[in-house]
Amino acid sequence: GLLHEGDEVLEVNGVEMRGKSINDVCDILSVMTGPLTFMIVPSANRVTYQNTNGNRENFIMHMKAHFDYDPEDDGYIPCRELGISFQKGEILHVISQEDANWWQAFREGEEDQTLAGLIPSKSFQHQREALKQTITGDKPGKDKPKKQNTLLCGKKNLKKRKKKSLYQDGGYPIYSSNSDEYEAEEILTYEEVALYYPRANHKRPIVLIGPPNIGRHELRQRLMEDRDRFAAAIPHTSRAKKDGEIDGQDYHFITRVQFESDILSRKFVEHGEYEKAYYGTSLDAIRSVVNYSKICVLNLHPQSLKILRSSDLKPFVVFVAPPPLEKLRKKRLKNGEPYKEEELKEIIEKAREMEDKFGHYFDMIIINNDTERAYHQLLNEINSLEREPQWVPVTWVKTAS
Structure with missing residues (x-):
């Protein structure tokens, strides 16, 4: 067909x-x-293709979309009626890349359709986004967010502020990431993905991302109550060991010189300085939890996601987002929590900024309007990770095979 x-x-x-x-x-x-x-x-x-068995078949490439697309709004598509729309995060099965500008593809779950639809190719979409930025004078990473928000409406012009330190959530030391500035943002189009099947000897770390005071710490604590299943990564520090502390149990105690050497070697997912001592979460500490066949639960800053995703740990990233302002206000009143209107607006603005810049890393979004409901939603998803295949970057599957 x-x-x-x-x-x-x-x-x-x-x-x-x-x-x-x-x-x-x-x-x-x-x-x-x-x-x-x-x-x-x-x-x-x-043109026909051959698989590894030598059989003639059409080659299918699976792509995760990192932008929203509607052919009705595209003046370049050869025939709007043949185009298919999709949203950021959807999986597309590309069955033909013969045309340099227009691929033929199916949306996930619609493979039984008679005809494939047209979508812009990766190179064509990249070229016109780059051209658009040149014409308008906007560049990713500047004052205005460029990508579409899938979670929060009412997009604003967000002024980027130089990050001096990361927020503190739940009494942990304030960490800074491996860089004081956001990296230049790339033009996001598609990411090639493949199905990853759960492995009993590799539990995917759960990474909770979100603005301050949104309840990530509470969700993490709820999960950690099941000590047979979940565990925390033991942090490193350069400070002196206190009475009663055990090396390798409370912290991994190392010298300041060794810590700085490990920073240069990019061994830390996050690190920072607090009261003249370094603290950090290392890849090896996370890997140690995985090697014990437990699920490592992490509260990280989104800037840490790039280095974590480039490792062999295959993290599952959950964005804990606030509800709309009115519901967030009612939640605080219901729980008897004091708040300032400016604080609530700051939470929502920070969430919008995070989703705009790091949303392509998110595997799941939880709207935390009710902590108990959010916890069960998160737990159900974690249970599914151990039973069902998931779409992950294709490099993860190639590395695992």
């Missing part, structure tokens, strides 16, 4: 197409309903 470049369309549902222009064909197709039956003359240059 797939049309290829170069095929000659003779009839559609018995309607003669020979001699008609592309616009005429599009007009005819737009009013047709139900199944479409094409009579074609196959192109002599049709």
Whole structure:
């Protein structure tokens, strides 16, 4: 049922197409309903692919979309009626990349459709986004967020502030990440993904991301109550050991010189200085929890996600987001928690900024309007991770195989 470049369309549902222009064909197709039956003359240059067994089949590439797309708003698409819309985070199965600008693809769950739809190719989407930024003078990482928000409405112009330190959530030392400034933001289009099947000997770390005072600490503590299943990564520090503390249990105590050497070696997911001593969470500390067949639960700053995702740990990232302002206000009143209006607005603004800049790393979004409900939602998802395959970056699967 797939049309290829170069095929000659003779009839559609018995309607003669020979001699008609592309616009005429599009007009005819737009009013047709139900199944479409094409009579074609196959192109002599049709390309086929071979799998590892030598069988002829169409090569399918699985892509995760990092932008929203609607063909109705695209003036460049050859035929809007043949385009398919999708939202950021959706999985697309690309079955043809023969055209440099327009790929043929199905959305996840719609593979039984007779015809594939058109989506902009990765290179074409990148080129026009770059051109758009050149024309408007906007660049990613500047004052205005460029990507569409899928969670929070009412997008504002957010002024980036130089980060002096990270917020504190639940009494932990204030960490800073491996860089004092946000890295230059790339133009996000698609990411190739593959199905990863759960492995009994590798529990994916759970990373909770979110603005301050949104309840990440409470969710983490609830999970950690099940000590047979969940565990924390033991942090490193350069401070002196206090009476009663045990090396390797309370902290990994190392010298300041060793800590600074490990920073340069990029061994830390997050690190920072607190009261003239370094503190940090290392990749090895997380890996140690995984090696004990437990699920490591982490509260991290989103800047840490890039280095964590480039490791062999395969983290599952959960964005804990606030509800709309009115519901957030009611939640504080219901729980008897004091608040300032400016504080609530700051939480929502920070969440919007995080989603805009780091949303392509998120595997799940939880709206924390009720802590108990959010906990069960999170726990159900963690249970699914141990039973069901998940779409992950294709490099993770290639590395694991």
